[in-house]
Amino acid sequence: MPKNPTIEQVPITAKNPFVLRVNLSQNVPDVEARAALASGDMGFLHSFTTGSTVDGPGVRVVAWTSGCLFRCLYCHNPDTWNMKNGLPVTVEKATDELRKYRFGLKTMSGGLTISGGEPLMQHRFVMKLFRAAHAMRIHTALDTNGCLGDRLSDEELEVINLVLLDIKTWDPERHRHLTGTDVGPVLAFARRLAARKRPVWLRYVLVPGLTDDPDDIARIAQFTGELGNVERVDVLPFHQMGRYKWNELGLNYTLQDLAPPSEELVERTCAQFRSAGVNAY
Ligand code: SF4
Numbered sequence: 001m002p003k004n005p006t007i008e009q010v011p012i013t014a015k016n017p018f019v020l021r022v023n024l025s026q027n028v029p030d031v032e033a034r035a036a037l038a039s040g041d042m043g044f045l046h047s048f049t050t051g052s053t054v055d056g057p058g059v060r061v062v063a064w065t066s067g068c069l070f071r072c073l074y075c076h077n078p079d080t081w082n083m084k085n086g087l088p089v090t091v092e093k094a095t096d097e098l099r100k101y102r103f104g105l106k107t108m109s110g111g112l113t114i115s116g117g118e119p120l121m122q123h124r125f126v127m128k129l130f131r132a133a134h135a136m137r138i139h140t141a142l143d144t145n146g147c148l149g150d151r152l153s154d155e156e157l158e159v160i161n162l163v164l165l166d167i168k169t170w171d172p173e174r175h176r177h178l179t180g181t182d183v184g185p186v187l188a189f190a191r192r193l194a195a196r197k198r199p200v201w202l203r204y205v206l207v208p209g210l211t212d213d214p215d216d217i218a219r220i221a222q223f224t225g226e227l228g229n230v231e232r233v234d235v236l237p238f239h240q241m242g243r244y245k246w247n248e249l250g251l252n253y254t255l256q257d258l259a260p261p262s263e264e265l266v267e268r269t270c271a272q273f274r275s276a277g278v279n280a281y
Contacts (some may be wrong), residue, residue, distance in 0.1 A: 010024060010087055011047075012045065012047065012048055012087060012089060012093070012094075012097055013047060013048045013049065013050070013097070014046070014047030014048070014049055014064075015049070016049055017046060017047065017049060017062070017064045017077055017080075017115075018076070018077070018241050018242065018245070019047065020079050020244070020245050020248055020249075021046050021047065021079055021085060021086070021087070022079055022082075022085045022249070023084070023085060024044075024084075024085060024086055024087040024088070025044055025083070025084040025085070025086055025087065025088050026084055028084065028088050033083070033084065036088070036125070037122060037124065037125075038124070039124065040091065040122070040123075040124025040125040040126075040127065040128045041090060041091055041125075041128070042088055042089065042090050042091070042125065043065060043086075043088075043089055043091070043094065043122045043125035043126070043129070044065065044066045044067060044083045044084065044085075044086030044087065044088060044089070044122065045063055045064060045065055045066065045086050045087050045089045045094070046064035046065065046066050046077070046079070046080050046085070046086050046087070046116075046117065047063075047064050047087070048061060048062065048063050048064075048094075048097055048098075049061070049062050049064065050062075050101060052113070054234075055113040055115060055141065055143060055164065056110070056111060056113045056139075056141035056143075056162055056164060056201070057109060057110065057111070057139070057141075057162070058105070058108050058109035058110030058111065058139075059104075059105065059108035059109075059110040060105070060110045060111055060112065060113045060141070061098060061101050061105060061110070061111075061112050061113070062112075062113045062114075062115050063094065063098075063112065063113070063114045063115070063129065064077070064080065064115055064116060064117065065080070065086065065114060065115070065116040065117045065118070065119045065121065065122055065125075065126070066079075066080045066081075066082065066083045066084070066085050066086025066116070066117045067080070067081070067082070067083030067086070067116070067117050067118060067121035067122060068080060068081050068116055068117045068118040068121065068145070069118060069121070069145075069147060069148070069181060070118065070145055070147070070168075070179040070180060070181055071179060071180040072168065072178060072179050072205075073177075073178055073179075073207075073210065073254060073255060074178075074205060074207045074210065074238055074255055075242065076239065076241055076242025076245070077116075077117070077242055077245065078242065078245050078246055078249055078251055079245055079249060080116055080117035081117070083117075083121060083122075086117075091125065091128045091129060091132065094129050094132075095129065095132040098112055098129070098132065098133060098136070098138065099136060102136045102137075102138055105138055105139075106137070106138070110139065111133070111138050111139025111140060111141060111161070112129070112130070112133045112138050112139070112140055112141070113140075113141040113142075113143055113164070114126050114129065114130070114140075114141070114142055114143065115143035115164075116143070116144075118144060118145050118147070118148065119142060119143070119144055120142075120144055120147075120148035120149065120151050120152070121148065123148065123151040123152060123156075126142070127152075127156050127159065130142075130159050130160060131159060134159060139161050139162070140159070140160055140161045140162070141160070141161060141162040141163070141164055142160050142162075142163050142164065143164040143166070143203070144163065144164070144165060144166065144189075145166045145168070145179075145186065146165050146166065146167070146185065146186040146187075146189040146190060147181060147182075147185045147186055147189075148185070149185065149186075149188070149189030149192065149193075150185070150188075150189070150192075154196060157192075157193070157196055157198050158198075160198070161199070162199050162200070162201060163193055163198060163199070163200045163201075164200075164201050164202075164203055164234075165186075165189070165190060165193070165200050165201070165202055165203065166186075166202075166203045166204075166205070167186060167187075167190065167202060167203075167204060167220055167224075168183070168186075168205065168211065169183065169211055169216055169220075170183070170216050170219040170220045170223070171183075171213075171216055171219075172184070174213075174216065178210060178211070187223070190223070190227060191227070193227075193229060194227040194228055194229045197229055198229060199229060199231055200227070200229050200230045200231065201230070201231055201232050201233070201234060202224055202230050202232075202233045202234070202278075203233075203234050203236055204217075204220065204233060204234070204235050204236065204269070204273075205236045205238060206235050206236065206237050206238060206261045206265065206266060206269050207238040207255075207258070207261070208238065208258060208259065208260075208261050208265065209258070212261065212265055212269070214268075214272065217269055217272045217273075218272055218276075221233075221272045221273045221275065221276035221278070222276050224273065224276060224278050225276035225277040225278055230278055231279070232278065232279040232280065232281065233270075233273045233278050233279065233280040233281070234280075234281055235266055235269050235270050235273070235280060235281065237260050237261050237266055238255075238258065238260055238261060239260055240255075240258075240260070243255075243256065
């Protein structure tokens with residue numbers, strides 16, 4: 001890629017989501033951006049990546065959207081907070097990109113995962129892309145923080161094969177401290193998915209000193225077990241791959257020297273979920 005690429009030269013694909021991408025939609029007028037959000041005909045994407053084995057079943061193509069309402073202290077992709085950091089991509093272009101991988105995805109029992117950022121910031125675009133995936137018989141998964149779940153109708157929930165739901169913490173005050181937002185809508189979405197018997201994988205980011213409180217984890221584990229639709233829990237150990245993004249963006253990163261959780265802590269956390277009757281890895 002050239003040193004100072006124009007928008008047209010920025011590839012839609014990236015090696016991984018840890019590539020820093022900023023200001024890719026700065027020339028899209030606000031009125032056009034609002035129209036895109038209203039119609040879903042265009043979305044704002046950090047990138048597509050391929051070959052993921054950790055974002056749903058099988059081998060996945062992941063579309064990383066830009067835009068997020070949360071401000072997680074441990075976010076590893078803070079360049080996705082601002083929607084206009086993403087590349088403007090039409091549904092047609094995104095569908096064409098996905099089409100390239102359709103046979104491989106089926107062979108490897110994978111599919112399309114839409115992650116972020118928070119995909120439901122652009123729920124109309126997301127649903128159009130999921131419907132296009134289904135037309136190609138590609139499995140669909142939504143990786144979401146859940147806070148905008150009420151943007152999806154019951155009918156739209158049926159189109160999504162799997163929801164990867166992130167629960168950050170149970171305690172409302174801690175949730176506000178960690179993310180800047182309320183936990184209520186997240187838990188309400190989890191309950192709604194359970195009521196509609198939609199398959200869910202829960203994702204729990206384990207951050208030493210922030211999300212390792214055994215009582216808090218026990219409460220989430222109990223909740224997860226009671227829901228009845230959570231097929232597995234993925235305990236995701238905190239890492240520092242996003243630290244350079246915070247520094248490059250001039251953001252105040254308070255976890256500069258924090259080490260990842262120990263194997264023992266990860267295992268203790270998995271054991272807490274297992275004791276509530278759910279598979280945890
Ligand atoms: S929800 Fe995800 S993308 Fe948004 S701030 Fe938190 S970790 Fe980052």
